[in-house]
Amino acid sequence: MAFIKKPILLFLISLCFKTLALPQSWISEYDFFMGQGEELWEALNYEEAAAEYEKAYRISKSSKDTLRVIDSGLKASRSLLQAEKPDETLDFLSNLEAYFSSNTPPSKKVLFLEIKGGCYQRFGQTEVMLSVYKEALSIGSPEKEPITYGNLLLNSGYGEIRLANYELALELFEKGLVVFSETESISSISKANLSIYLAYLYMGDLDKGTSYLFESFTQAKASSEPEALRNIYQYLSDYYNRKGELSTAISYAEFGLQISEEMGQGEYVARYYEQLANTYRLVGEIDRALSYYDRVLSFFQSIGNTDRVAELFISIGYCFREKGEYEEAEEVLFKALEYYRDKKRNYDIAFVLESIGGNAFYSGNFDKAYTNLKESSELAKKHSFKRIEQNALAFMLLLPEGYLSPLERKAIAKYMFSSSETLDLRHQLRSLRYLSEIHATSSLDSAFYYANQAFEKIEQQRLGTTDGILRADIFAGHATFYNTVGSWHSSMNEDYESAFDLFESSKSRVLLDELAEKNAPELELSPENQIQLKQHQKQIDQLFRQKESARSQEEIESLNHEITDAKFEYEVALERIRDAHPVWSSFLYPERVGLSDTQKLLDSDSGILYYSFIKNGLAVMLITKDEVYYHQIDGEYRYKSKLAKEINAFRDAIINVEEEVILDSLSGPLYGQLFAPFENQLESISNLAVVPDGPIALLPLDALMNDGSFLVNRFTIKSLPSVTSYLKLSDPYRKTEKDIFAVAGSGFEEGDPFLRSKTQNAFAALPFTLIEADSVSSHFEESYVLKNDAVTEAGIKNVDISEYRYLHFATHGNIDEASPRQSGLILSKKSEMERLFGEDGYLNAVEISSFDISADLVVLSACNTATGKVITGEGLMGLQRSFLVAGASSVVASLWSIYDRSTPVFMNKFYKNLVEMESEEIGFFDRISLWFNNYEPELFDYKTKALRETKLEMLDHPYYDHPVHWASFVITGK
Known part of the structure; x- marks a missing residue:
């Protein structure tokens, strides 16, 4: 019996251990996966x-x-x-x-x-x-x-x-x-x-x-x-x-x-993309903003977040509005409004109504604008939505007369100011501007008081941005305000000194900053920092080249996103480098030149025509040695757009080789606005320096006609970005050992993706450039010409161009208005050779700006090299700017695609006149002054006069007398 009990006991014990072992096994496995x-x-x-x-x-x-x-x-x-x-x-x-x-x-x-x-x-x-x-x-x-x-x-x-x-x-x-x-x-x-x-x-x-x-x-x-x-x-x-x-x-x-x-948190990545989109939208970089918004929208649509999708519709609507695509903007905004009305969300309803009202205002539908803005402001005020109320009221102040009485306008402006003090800088600035403008007709002292407060905040905002393009975009929103306040000084007080200071404050500020930075040894970056920024820029360049060869819209959109990211990384790297060097934050940018010092640049037969767009008009100042004359066009809604259309019509007529009678008829309105107000004063002037604004920079002034004669017959004309920046340009006559370096691009390799991406036949081979380069170099003893297979990006960069007094580029130019830094000179690309040196055969604006140039003159006898993105106040962001920043004293460039056959003729005459007129201008005592670095260059020097003389000679040419052959070339600088 005892024998029987023992095995049973052992069995029961083993069974117990087995049952205990089973839960211990799954718990261990559970704990493992939890760990x-x-x-x-x-x-x-x-x-x-x-x-x-x-x-x-x-x-x-x-x-x-x-x-x-x-x-x-x-x-x-x-x-x-x-x-x-x-x-x-x-x-x-x-x-x-x-x-x-x-x-x-x-x-x-x-x-x-x-x-x-x-x-x-x-x-x-x-x-x-x-x-x-x-x-x-x-x-x-x-x-x-x-x-x-x-x-x-x-x-x-x-x-x-x-x-x-x-x-x-x-x-x-x-x-x-x-x-x-x-x-x-x-x-x-x-x-x-x-x-x-x-x-x-x-x-x-x-x-x-x-x-x-x-x-x-x-x-x-x-x-x-x-x-x-x-x-x-x-x-x-x-x-x-x-x-x-x-x-x-x-x-x-x-x-x-x-x-x-x-x-790996997609929602937060999307939030930061949206933050970047908001930043770029505020400074006018709309395509970059849309690139980010599209990615954010895709993310929130993918997870079904309808609330955030509605919010993004509003932001995307803003972008469409900024691009002038008002119907597309209204479509997405109404989608958002419908969503919020269904949800009974008062804040968002007020916000979208303000957006719809603003869109209607810009499209010119003022009745719809007023209805939506009034509803928005009333709803916002009822629920204390301060920022929305401010935005709606701001648009209402912009509506034409008849929608609000003068007393209503003043009351709204004061209310906006008092309620903006706790809001952000943008709202404060806007309130100060409106207060200033409204007081201009009743209390000028108050208008100037509010304006000066606004200027202080604008300058603070401008210098808070490192990147030059962004800084220009930011200031573009304020330049017209500077000019408008300047017009009050002129038209109401005849205080031309104060007016000129504000006009000058609105012009080419970024160019002036870049010139100052380039000439400040203490701001020079270390080799390591320079390499770092160049690597970022190379990445951007490569992406643009890939985009040019992209064959599908999907590929283009993908590359646009990559370009946006690469630009962002460049800006961040630049900001970090500057943050690490305190000298940047303490750097003092140059003071603007005053009116009296400007007059000292002039002699008895010279003048400066200074154009400044104001709110709904244009301020024009004629400055002579002893007098200042002023004329103002105002009260014309969207005047700037109207003038731009007239300028484009005139340009198109020249490019299409229309007859002189048509050019004369199109010239009439332009001459009447830009020159005729000073007809009597201009009779004693033969030399005119023009400081243009906005689309006036694209107008070939030499080709304007009056009484059946081109202005080139009457004036020697040159262009200045601003008077202050002119004075900060590098002086001519620096010590150089050689005369001229010329580049003659004969074309890309057949099938090159860059050419394949272009629609114009203007990017074909340039056989006449070879003739041109040989012709211009024949006027000098010390010349070096690159042509045919020798023309590569690496080949140019291997030449010490600082040794040459003149630089001549007879090769194609490409202007990228959306991305000004990608504007550049297209060289005779040999793909395999360029790749060996890490180049792409395209000399863009950034690369040009980094050159060390000592040239008195750079000539860009290529297509459209004097054009580019026009930024209000800043002017043309074209190639000539890059060469001026690099150290050139002056640049000759073209306003449209030029004729291959006539250009060699023009350039041969120009350089012949250049050499002859220099020898006439620079006498014995001038050369002594040059030796002691004591020579003061004249505002209208031999280069400007040689260009005019060449145009006059072309007018007498049997085949090339039409302005299309000669009016394209303009000179900027010292």
Whole structure:
């Protein structure tokens, strides 16, 4: 019997161990997958973390361990949500909910609801999200789960902001800060402070919120947690954007974007793309903005966030409006309005109505504009939406007379100013401008007071941007205001000194900055920094070349995105380099020249015609040695556009070789506006320097006709970007050892992608350029000519062009108005040879600017080299600017595609006249002055006179007397 009992006992013991071993096996496996999930979560690999948690979830389900099912299920759903998969997350939560009961710990229920609310937040279903969070807050405990409870308060606050319940949002954020302050989580406290800043921002009180923003930043840095920095950088970028310090704004956006990409968080990547889009839209870089907006829109459409899609429609509508595509803008704006009306969202309804009103205003539909703007402003005022109200009122002030009385306008302007003091710089500037303009007709002293306040803020904003193109785009929005205030000084006070100072302040500011920076040894970058920037620029260049050979719209759009990113990386790199060198922030840019000093440049038969576009008109100042004369055209709505059309019609007539009778008829209105007001004063003047503005820079003034005669018969004309920049250009007659370096491009290789991408036959081979180069070089002893296969980008860069007094490029030019830095000279590209040297056969504006040039004159006898993107105030962003920045004293360039057969004839005559007139102008005593570096060049020197003489000779030519052959060439500089 005892023998029998022992085996049974052993059997029972072994059976017990087996049953104990089984649960231990699945628990070990469960713990393993949970541990894997934690490691992947910590590594920010949320999708793979979710997969590991789901394995643990399935194991616990099959073992019917409810607590482990809930724990692993919550972690899996949290990971799915972080991986931007809200649909999958909701499905998962729906299955997980079956395991919850009255015995489930409240903390688990709260976490479940927090994740569920996050899904609805991503869908843009704000009301549903808030109801879920409200339930979670009713269950949760700030003492037991302070972090979760605090996050619920903040997320609820974000929802209330979307519904424009700002005071309630602020209350929730402040409660969140109190809860987090009882913990040791610095990053959570940082997030709460940031949220309070956001509430004040939406309430229109930027100043009150600023301290919370920077407190949040300090805490985020102290926490060293990527999430905290990811959150704060977006709002720092937005803050500096509002302050007008755009380079700083871009830098912070780059920091946040990098963290978001490393964390693999698509929503935050999209947010930073949107922040960059907003920045570029504000400065007029519309195509770059659209590139980012398109990516953001695609992301939110992909996850079904209809709320964010509607918001993006508004931003994209703004871009269409800026591009003049008003119907497209209205279409997307009405989609947003329909969505918000359905949701009964007052803030967003007011916002879209203001946008629709603004779009109608720019399209010229003033009745529709007034109706929508009035509804927007009234709704905004009722609910204290300050920024929207400001924007709507600003557009209403722009409406023509009849919509508002003078008293209504003044009252609105004062109200805007008083309510803008807590808003961002853009709103403050606009209010100051409107106050200034409205007071101009009643209290000039008050008008100047407000204008001067505006100027201080504009200059602060302008210098807060590192990149030259962005700086020019920013200032373009203010240049007309400078001119308008200048016109008040002239027309109402006859204070020409003050007027000239403002006219000069509005012209070629970036060119002046670049000239000053180029000539300041203390600002020279280290070789390492120069290489770094060149590498970024090379990447941009390569992408543009790929775009030129792209064969599908899809490929072009993809490359546009890459170009946008590469430009952004270049700007960030430049900003970081300058931040590392304090000398940049303390650098003093040159003062503007005054009127009396300008008059000292003139003699008795010389004058300066100074053109400045004002609001709805044009200010024209004629400056002579002893007198100043002033004329003003005003009160013409969209005058600048009207004049641009007249200039284009005249240009087209020349290019199409129309008869002189047609040119004369088209000249009449232009001469009447630009010259006729000073007909009597111009009788004693033979030399005219012209400071153009806007489209006037594209007008071939020599070819204008009056009384049947071209102006070239009457005046020697040269162009100046501004008087101050003229004085800052490099002086001629620097010590050079050789006479002329000439380049004759004979064409690209057959089948080259750059040629294949162009539609004009103007990019064919240039056989006459070879004749031209040989012809011009024959006038000099020390000449070097590159032609045929010797013309490569690498070949030119290997020549020390600083040794030459004259540079002549007889090769094709390409002007890229959308990307001025990609304008350049197309060389006779030999693809394989160029690639060996890392070149692309295309000498662009950036590369040209970096040259060291000592030339008295650069001649660009190529197509369109004197044209380019016209930026209000800054002027033409063409190739001649790049050569002037590189050190050239003056540049001759062309205003349109030139004739190959006539150009060699023109250039041969020009250089013959150049040599002869120089010897006549520079006498014995002048050469002594040159030797002692004491020579003062004349405003109208032998180069300008030689160009005019050549044009007169072409007028007598039997075949090439039409202006199409000679009026294209213009001279700029000293």
